[in-house]
Amino acid sequence: MHRTPVNFPGRQRGAVLYVALIFLVLLALLGVAGMQVASLQERMASNYRATNQAFQRAEGLARLAEAQINSEPTGRFIPRSGERDEQRLCDDPDPVRGSAWADLRSQDDDPDTAVVGTELNDCMGLQPLNKGKGPRNETTRSIWQISAFSTDMPVDPTSDAGVETVFVP
Known part of the structure; x- marks a missing residue:
C-alpha cells in the first residue's frame, strides 16, 4: 500500500476563523x-x-347588583356586607359618579371592589319618561344606575376597571 504525501500549505491565514x-x-x-x-x-x-x-370582574359585579335588584321583592339595592357598596340618592351631596368615582376608588388604600346603586326616578323631575304608548304588559318601574369598580386581583392589583349601567328591572 502506497500513500501519497499530503502537501499542507506552509502558511495558513485563518480567514475562516474570522468569518x-x-x-x-x-x-x-x-x-x-x-x-x-x-x-x-x-x-x-x-x-x-x-x-x-x-373589566370582567367589574362587569360581573354590575350584573350581580342588577340580578339582586331584580330578585328583591321591594326592588331596591342592598349593599353587600363587608364591602364598600352604597346606595346613593339623587340629592346626594357627594354626586361623584362614573369615571370620576372609579378614579377615586383606584386611589384608595384597598381598592378591590365596590358597587354604587342609584335609583334615578327621583332624578328625572316631573317630566314623563315614556313617550307614546307602552306595551300593555309593562308597568312603570324604577330606573337604576349601577356603578361597579374592580381590580384584576384582590391583593397587589395591577389594573382596575369601572363599569356603569342604567337599567330597568
Whole structure:
C-alpha cells in the first residue's frame, strides 16, 4: 500500500476563523434582539390579561347588583356586607359618579371592589319618561344606575376597571 504525501500549505491565514467569529457575533445580536421583543410581547400580553380580568370582574359585579335588584321583592339595592357598596340618592351631596368615582376608588388604600346603586326616578323631575304608548304588559318601574369598580386581583392589583349601567328591572 502506497500513500501519497499530503502537501499542507506552509502558511495558513485563518480567514475562516474570522468569518465564523463575525457570524457568531451577528447571531448573538439577533438572539438578544429576539429576546427583547419576546419580553416586550410577554409584558403586553400580561397587561392585556390584567385589564380584561379587571373589566370582567367589574362587569360581573354590575350584573350581580342588577340580578339582586331584580330578585328583591321591594326592588331596591342592598349593599353587600363587608364591602364598600352604597346606595346613593339623587340629592346626594357627594354626586361623584362614573369615571370620576372609579378614579377615586383606584386611589384608595384597598381598592378591590365596590358597587354604587342609584335609583334615578327621583332624578328625572316631573317630566314623563315614556313617550307614546307602552306595551300593555309593562308597568312603570324604577330606573337604576349601577356603578361597579374592580381590580384584576384582590391583593397587589395591577389594573382596575369601572363599569356603569342604567337599567330597568
